[in-house]
Amino acid sequence: MARALVCVCALICAAAAASVPPIGTQPEQVHISYPGVKNSMVVTWSTSNRTESVVEYSLWGDALFRKKAKGNYTVFTDGGTEKRTSYIHRVTLTDLRHGSAYVYHCGSDDGWSDVFYLTSLNESLSFGPRFALYGDMGNENPQSLSRLQKETQIGMYDAVLHIGDFAYDMHEDNGRIGDEFMKQIESIAAYVPYMTCPGNHESAYNFSQYRYRFSMPGHTENLWYSWNIGPAHIISFSTEVYFYLEYGLDLLFRQYEWLKKDLEEANRPEQRAERPWIITMAHRPMYCSDDDRDDCTRFQSYVRRGRNDTTPIAPGLEDLFYKYGVDLELWAHEHTYERLWPVYDYKVYNGSFEEPYVNPKAPVHIITGSAGCREKHDAFIPKPRSWSAFRSTDYGYTRMHLINSTHLYLEQVSDDQYGKVIDDIMLVKETHGPDAWL
Numbered sequence: 301m302a303r304a305l306v307c308v309c310a311l312i313c314a315a316a317a318a319s320v321p322p323i324g325t326q327p328e329q330v331h332i333s334y335p336g337v338k339n340s341m342v343v344t345w346s347t348s349n350r351t352e353s354v355v356e357y358s359l360w361g362d363a364l365f366r367k368k369a370k371g372n373y374t375v376f377t378d379g380g381t382e383k384r385t386s387y388i389h390r391v392t393l394t395d396l397r398h399g400s401a402y403v404y405h406c407g408s409d410d411g412w413s414d415v416f417y418l419t420s421l422n423e424s425l426s427f428g429p430r431f432a433l434y435g436d437m438g439n440e441n442p443q444s445l446s447r448l449q450k451e452t453q454i455g456m457y458d459a460v461l462h463i464g465d466f467a468y469d470m471h472e473d474n475g476r477i478g479d480e481f482m483k484q485i486e487s488i489a490a491y492v493p494y495m496t497c498p499g500n501h502e503s504a505y506n507f508s509q510y511r512y513r514f515s516m517p518g519h520t521e522n523l524w525y526s527w528n529i530g531p532a533h534i535i536s537f538s539t540e541v542y543f544y545l546e547y548g549l550d551l552l553f554r555q556y557e558w559l560k561k562d563l564e565e566a567n568r569p570e571q572r573a574e575r576p577w578i579i580t581m582a583h584r585p586m587y588c589s590d591d592d593r594d595d596c597t598r599f600q601s602y603v604r605r606g607r608n609d610t611t612p613i614a615p616g617l618e619d620l621f622y623k624y625g626v627d628l629e630l631w632a633h634e635h636t637y638e639r640l641w642p643v644y645d646y647k648v649y650n651g652s653f654e655e656p657y658v659n660p661k662a663p664v665h666i667i668t669g670s671a672g673c674r675e676k677h678d679a680f681i682p683k684p685r686s687w688s689a690f691r692s693t694d695y696g697y698t699r700m701h702l703i704n705s706t707h708l709y710l711e712q713v714s715d716d717q718y719g720k721v722i723d724d725i726m727l728v729k730e731t732h733g734p735d736a737w738l
């Protein structure tokens with residue numbers, strides 16, 4: 301009898317324990333980003349209940365948590381049926397000693413995160429940052445994740461650029477898929493700035509999951525912005541404004557005007573001398589040789605050539621980027637890797653036949669959307685156009701090293717081949733800007 305009672309109790313208690321909700325004041329989904337202001341870093345995280353927003357930190361090796369910074373939260377209500385709310389906390393660390401390692405945790409007296417470390421950006425113009433680049437990484441089948449986690453944690457990267465399409469999809473299951481994704485990348489994004497742009501998988505509820513969860517520079521809710529690192533000016537923007545017109549055609553024009561202004565400013569002679577590399581990142585490519593009939597498979601790609609079925613007509617971006625001498629354009633969306641010869645308006649402009657990437661006469665495009673997601677790979681058409689230089693359907697990601705003002709190194713890692721480098725180029729430019737095309 302007594303024994304039976306114990307059994308019943310054990311069953312009931314186990315059931316009760318399984319349904320205890322997580323502590324709502326506990327910080328989760330910690331990630332950092334560079335706000336585009338020198339010697340600063342933003343820490344962002346989430347709680348399901350209202351708490352203060354505090355980061356405690358200290359220089360690596362100092363007594364822990366000697367410094368404290370306070371910030372703020374925004375209440376994010378998902379667009380799904382449950383209208384789930386969460387508190388997105390943002391704290392900006394300012395006055396960091398540049399290029400220095402810090403230890404931090406975040407949260408409040410109602411709950412603290414694990415301890416993480418970050419390195420503030422080296423603000424020197426001769427700093428040679430290293431990046432991991434990829435797009436299209438989801439919760440299911442994120443094949444490159446573990447390699448990226450480890451390589452980030454051992455210090456191989458100064459920043460990560462995630463070129464759109466997260467989680468698949470963040471809004472699903474009333475935003476729980478987004479929560480899971482942000483937890484999944486914490487092991488990367490809590491250590492190095494995780495810089496983003498939106499993709500088509502973020503389109504639900506007017507990109508609200510994307511707009512609320514990240515903390516990119518500028519004041520456009522992460523949709524378009526630019527920032528500087530070492531010898532580079534990096535521009536992130538939304539190709540989705542060309543496709544989701546229901547959210548406002550004005551966004552397309554506002555972005556275009558901003559891009560033009562930003563490129564003009566980045567091309568002021570003193571500016572371009574300091575940051576000679578102009579690199580763009582956005583989700584849907586202008587060119588690709590996949591067989592999925594996407595925008596980039598069409599000669600008149602919206603991103604490349606604009607749209608003429610809008611009033612007014614929407615300008616495309618290839619001419620703009622060419623005019624302002626953009627050096628390198630990073631894309632994703634196709635679940636493959638493709639490198640292009642220098643190309644403008646469907647024509648190849650090699651530096652020379654022997655050394656196509658030494659003083660190329662047009663921008664270089666890289667498409668890197670094969671990190672891994674539930675949609676698996678895309679396939680290529682059998683006979684690519686003459687601008688296609690190298691293609692791979694292996695899962696993987698790209699490494700970029702901005703060596704100095706003249707040399708930029710890119711290599712493609714295959715996760716299918718256990719981390720083997722399957723492609724690499726050295727892009728060399730003695731002249732930057734539109735004069736480089738002459």
Ligand SMILES: *[C@@H]1O[C@H](CO)[C@@H](O)[C@H](O)[C@H]1NC(C)=O
Pocket residue numbers: 321322323324348349350
């Ligand atoms: C606290 O968070 C839980 C979910 O973890 C939620 O069910 C509850 O409504 C929240 N309480 C308040 C006061 O926000």
Ligand SMILES: *[C@@H]1O[C@H](CO)[C@@H](O)[C@H](O)[C@H]1NC(C)=O
Pocket residue numbers: 370371372373
């Ligand atoms: C937090 O947000 C409130 C209201 O938006 C604002 O008044 C306050 O200055 C912010 N505090 C900090 C520390 O940013």
Ligand SMILES: *[C@@H]1O[C@H](CO)[C@@H](O)[C@H](O)[C@H]1NC(C)=O
Pocket residue numbers: 398399400422423424426427428
């Ligand atoms: C920043 O980078 C420059 C150039 O590589 C280097 O000389 C300097 O030591 C770095 N500073 C720090 C604090 O790491």
Ligand SMILES: *[C@@H]1O[C@H](CO)[C@@H](O)[C@H](O)[C@H]1NC(C)=O
Pocket residue numbers: 506521546547548551
């Ligand atoms: C979508 O979000 C953007 C950015 O906040 C905003 O400017 C735009 O007006 C929104 N569109 C609609 C239809 O609500």
Ligand SMILES: *[C@@H]1O[C@H](CO)[C@@H](O)[C@H](O)[C@H]1NC(C)=O
Pocket residue numbers: 600608609
């Ligand atoms: C409008 O653009 C489409 C491709 O998007 C093209 O086929 C068509 O010829 C263009 N029409 C005009 C009037 O330019």
Ligand SMILES: *[C@@H]1O[C@H](CO)[C@@H](O)[C@H](O)[C@H]1NC(C)=O
Pocket residue numbers: 641648649650652653654655656
């Ligand atoms: C560009 O260079 C590559 C590599 O040498 C070559 O295969 C390709 O034919 C060149 N294209 C043109 C148009 O010269």
Ligand SMILES: *[C@@H]1O[C@H](CO)[C@@H](O)[C@H](O)[C@H]1NC(C)=O
Pocket residue numbers: 703704705706707
């Ligand atoms: C940039 O780095 C490359 C490769 O290490 C080197 O050959 C070149 O001389 C450097 N250029 C400048 C301007 O420092």
Ligand SMILES: [Fe+2]
Pocket residue numbers: 436465499500501583632633634
């Ligand atoms: Fe996509």
